[in-house]
Amino acid sequence: MINSKQIGNKIVLARKKINLSQAQLAKLLFISSQAVGKWERGESMPDIITLNRLAEILEVDLNYFSSNSESDTTKIQSVEYLNEKSDIQVSNLQEEEELKTFNGSNLPNIDFAGVTLHKVKFEGSMLKGSNFSGADLTGSSFKASDLRGSNFDSANLTNSKFYALDLLDSSFKETIIVSTEFRSVGLAGAKFINVKLTDAKLLESDLRQTLFEKCIFNGVDLKKSDLRGLSLDEQTFIGVKFDGTILNNVTFKGATLKNVSFISTHALTNKYYRAIKTICFDGAMMDKVTYAVLKSFDANLSNVTLI
Helix, strand or coil: CCCHHHHHHHHHHHHHHCCCCHHHHHHHHCCCHHHHHHHHCCCCCCCHHHHHHHHHHCCCCHHHHCCCCHHHHHHHHHHHHHHHHCHHHHHHHHHHHHHCECCCCECCCCECCCCECCCCEEECCECCCCECCCCECCCCEEECCECCCCECCCCECCCCEEEEEECCCCEEECCEEECCEEEEEECCCCEEECCEEECCEEECCECCCCEEECCEEECCECCCCECCCCECCCCEEECCECCCCECCCCECCCCEEECCECCCCCCCCHHHHHHHHCCECCCCEECHHHHHHHHHCCCCCCCCEEC
């Protein structure tokens, strides 16, 4: 018959498999995180009713807690070895894990201003109106979350990822955006002011109502994003890719363009040529290669200065 330590280790394995922290599991069970910790260290056992609820939350069959297959035994022995080394060490590991994930959290208007949150996951979270101003979010990821109206002013978003979520009316003033990825993101009303976007990706996203002021785009990829009607006046673009980007009626008045790529992801069509012709480059400055590419698409470059 399986003992309390084996059940505890099975709970650990199943919990980690679905990226759930001790605190999150405790919240779903309406118990304290300390109680979950005692189960996982084999100091106590959940009753049969709680085991049924655990099976549902951890997405396992109830028999999982009583089975003892060879693969399970190997994993359990590995976890037991860690537990036997030091209860304090295991506790520290659990605390560290909890700090690395806020998945499924309900934290509207949370104040994370100035905090350091490296490689933290915010997946499926309610973060509407949250304040991340001045925070160091290096390597963190935001996925399928509600970030409408959030403040990222002066935050460090190096190597961070934003995927399949809504950033309506969010603010990115003087934000550090280096190797940051925005994919399938809604950015209506979002404001990027005095930002240098370096090696960043804005892919498959809706930028039609995004505000860019005093920004430098260096090595940025905007593949397949929708920029229709967007004003990019007075911005600087160096090594930027507008490949397969929807650019109808975009304006680059007074902008600087160096080594900028405008390529259709499909075979060149009359529709693509017509889209390029709707772009306004009045007063823009560009290098000869960018000029030649745009000229081949019959873009209106009558008021452009070569640099």
